[in-house]
Amino acid sequence: xxxxxxxxxxxxxxxxxxxxxxxxxxxxxxxxxxxxxxxxxxxxxxxxxxxxxxxxxxxxxxxxxxxxxxxxxxxxxxxxxxxxxxxxxxxxxxxxxxxxxxxxxxxxxxxxxxxxxxxxxxxxx
Numbered sequence: 445x446x447x448x449x450x451x452x453x454x455x456x457x458x459x460x461x462x463x464x465x466x467x468x469x470x471x472x473x474x475x476x477x478x479x480x481x482x483x484x485x486x487x488x489x490x491x492x493x494x495x496x497x498x499x500x501x502x503x504x505x506x507x508x509x510x511x512x513x514x515x516x517x518x519x520x521x522x523x524x525x526x527x528x529x530x531x532x533x534x535x536x537x538x539x540x541x542x543x544x545x546x547x548x549x550x551x552x553x554x555x556x557x558x559x560x561x562x563x564x565x566x567x568x569x
Contacts, residue, residue, distance in 0.1 A: 452545075456552035463489040463533040464497060464557070471531035474517070478532075483507040486536045487550060490516040490561065493529040499561035502550045506534050516561045 471491055472481050486506045490499040499516035503509035510532065520530050537546065554562055 452548055453552060456549045456556075459487050459535045459537075459549060460553045460556060462535045463487065463491075463500070466533050468493050468531060471533045473531055474527050478507050478510045481507045481510060481532065481534060482536065484536050485538075485546075486534050487546075487553070488535070489533045489559070490514070490520070491531055491533055492520070492525060493531075495525075497557050497559045498530070499559050500550065500553055500557060501562075502537070502546050506536075519561050 468491065472478070483505045485502075485504050487500065487502045488506060488509070489497050492498055498520065499514075501509070517530070520527075
């Protein structure tokens with residue numbers, strides 16, 4: 445029987461696969477209101493067309509997270525990325541009521557990918 449740790453690792457891998465390997469054209473484009481992004485809990489990635497994952501995070505409301513601005517967009521602008529080359533990949537999460545689980549999932553994904561715009565990557569316990 446798989447341990448809770450291996451189940452968590454497997455779930456984190458499924459989420460990472462979903463946000464990292466979805467075709468770039470299927471990711472959400474940057475807009476003023478982000479109306480096409482659901483106002484639901486999820487884990488998201490800011491992706492660049494060729495440079496890959498720039499930032500990974502979690503939120504209670506995906507649309508709300510972006511409509512108020514996001515530091516990754518500022519950094520992408522400072523790095524002179526074309527806005528057509530930056531998109532958002534989202535993975536909806538149904539169990540937001542367990543914030544510890546989401547922190548653990550996010551930490552596993554961050555350690556596996558080390559996106560350049562995530563300032564601090566959590567260390568493994």
